[in-house]
Amino acid sequence: MIAEIHNPTQSPHPPRVLVVDDSKTMRRLICLALQDAFELEEAVDGVDALERYSGFKPQIILLDMEMPRMGGLEVIRQLRETVEDTDTFIIVLSGLGENDLKAKALNMGANDYLTKPFHPEELKARVSVAGRQVLLNHELRRAYARISAEIALVASLQHQLLPNADIVTEGLEIQSLYRPSGQASGDYYDYFRMADGRIRLVLADIAGKGARAAFLMAIVQAFFRLGRRDNHSLEKTVTLINDHLMEISPSGSDFATLFAGEIDLEKGFLTYLNAGHCPGLLINPNGTAQLLEAQVYPLGMLAIENVKANVIPFAVGARLFLYTDGMFEWELDQSNMLSLGAFLVQAKLAAAAGGDFLDALAGKLTDLTGATPKYLDDQTALWIRRSGPTAAKRT
Template identity: 30%
Template sequence: MPLPDAKGGVSMQHAPARLLVVDDIEVNRELLVRRARRLGHESGTAEDGLDALAQLRAAPWDLVLLDITMPRMDGYETLRQIKADSALAHIPVIMVSAIDEIDSVVRCLELGADDYVTKPFNPVLLQARIEAALAKKRLADQRQAVLDALERELTLARRIQRGFLPLALPQVAGWSLAAHFEPARHVGGDFYDVVPLADGRLGLAIADVCDKGVGAALYMALFRTLVRSQLSNAPPGAPAGPLLSQSLAFVNDYIAREHGRDNMFATLFVAVLEPATGALAYANLGHDAPVLRGAAGGLRRLPPGAPACGLMPGLRPAVEAVAIAPGESLLMFTDGVTECRGAEGEFGEARLLAMLALDAATASDLAGALRTALSVHAGDCAAHDDLTVLCLMREA
């Protein structure tokens, strides 16, 4: 947008703006067009509101100089429609009218006009109003450009983070697996993983990194990579207990020593499953206790046996063992599930445990029912925390 320099000329500090002059009287249009051109701006004209709206929707404009008294559609209705249209509402509108009554000024400002100039207008005053409106729009455009760039970056980050999660869960004879991941923001700090080991066993992991957003997502990628690399590189036949203990000790010490200044940590539940027998060795580092549902419907929790991972070096997590019998299932989840907020408050553990009473034939059925229940509970409420579920079920 050009600005007058000290000698009255035009400084091309900014590109010329495009002004649309809307007036039913030709001499008024010509006068405003000449004024706009003297200021270094491009201009176009419209004879009434209908013509103006058509031109505004057909090409980009930076400012509208709008008369009030016009045939077919007056300035009030034109202004109302401009501001009601999301594609046009950002364009500043200056009313230029012979009506100098305060009621008209107030009405236009209430409808969204940026300014009001009466005819016959003072050229210096009109110039000041035009430049002020364009400066305001330029700042708004710059802000929107930054927001659009940020949105693109976050969309890319979300796509990359999705790539850290399994594209498809392994198919294991006699078992079914299902998962659901829903970040509270574009990216989140939760993750789940299912890692096939070289000897046919499965590594299972679910975690919740402290905090939310981009910082948590970066550490999510680090935690997930460390856990996966430790499990996937395990030698065939390595005893599950020492494997888990050593792997998680390494992850904990790396985070605590190399990144302790960031005070980042994660709650982790990591397990090794022997599909043939149903034997499950696990370590719970500060994570919400998964729920093991027996074939007869009884519930057993697998509570934490160590603090969260990454808090302090030297942590050696305890490893426990259970057996998953035919017809039994294991539900692993993050606290975003129980703390999911809706109009009635939090979803809560009681409602989660009640979901396990459903007669779900597969892990996918159970995860799907839980996802639906959470969605209904949340309604229109904004997500409060990342939400992750990993479900394992042994066929009866």
């Protein structure tokens, strides 16, 4: 039995080399050429090689093709497919005229080949190149691990910036959805009470992905929280964000779309600003639907002056759906993407169904294809409803 895959670069100096050949003379010649610079182990055929692989943990294998019990091709297949070892560097030892066999070995996962008879200096050079490649792969793996850990930390910190699932206020229900496509996301949502009792909410989508988008998301979050502390209007908050993004990236490549709103429960109004974002879907108490389209360009692209928020009724029974484009930018089939219009049709049907809106919407979208959609981007959404005393919840 073959042991599970090992890390072939745990001790890169000197590299471990497994010499596999049924000829004792050939094994001896190879070992004499390599013994000063490498840690060596010998195997007499493919079966012996797989047994020694588990204990010796070679970084490099010199592999003859024609051997009793098990040949070189089967050894390659076992290592690459069964054990799923893609790291160990395999150098095929082939005879003159074995071009077809050599090609098969390379196609199955061998990294290099050496034709018998070979000069000892060429052998040492080929194995040294393999050793450098193994070491490079090891360093790359360590670098990727560090990056992955840092991105995971960013994602953890980013998640802490999102609001807690606490009661927001009497008469308002808020349901949220946040599903990053990767560890760190450029999507952001927030809601909180202002000093005068109004409920401010925002949903934003930062261009790009990964750590940079997450960093810009934190900037947007900071400005909205600053607006709460200093009692800035929606217009001033949005203008400050736009100016700051333009300072960071004058080319306009770092931009954000967002929908920001403020609900006055006492007067029954919604004040909102849409900066290049997907249209908000407002369901009025009588069941009619209204799209809240963008009033200005995405933030960070162009200077904005004299921006003015819209004010509309938001009475008891009114509902508001905010979302990012990741909710609808996915493939219905191999040749068709779901359109915004088709997505909004399903959102209206989910709203009419009553109950848990986001669960109902997920069911409607699944029904379109008969399976859970294969989302390509972050999915973030807010569902806000004027109601009786209800706790906000997060999914």
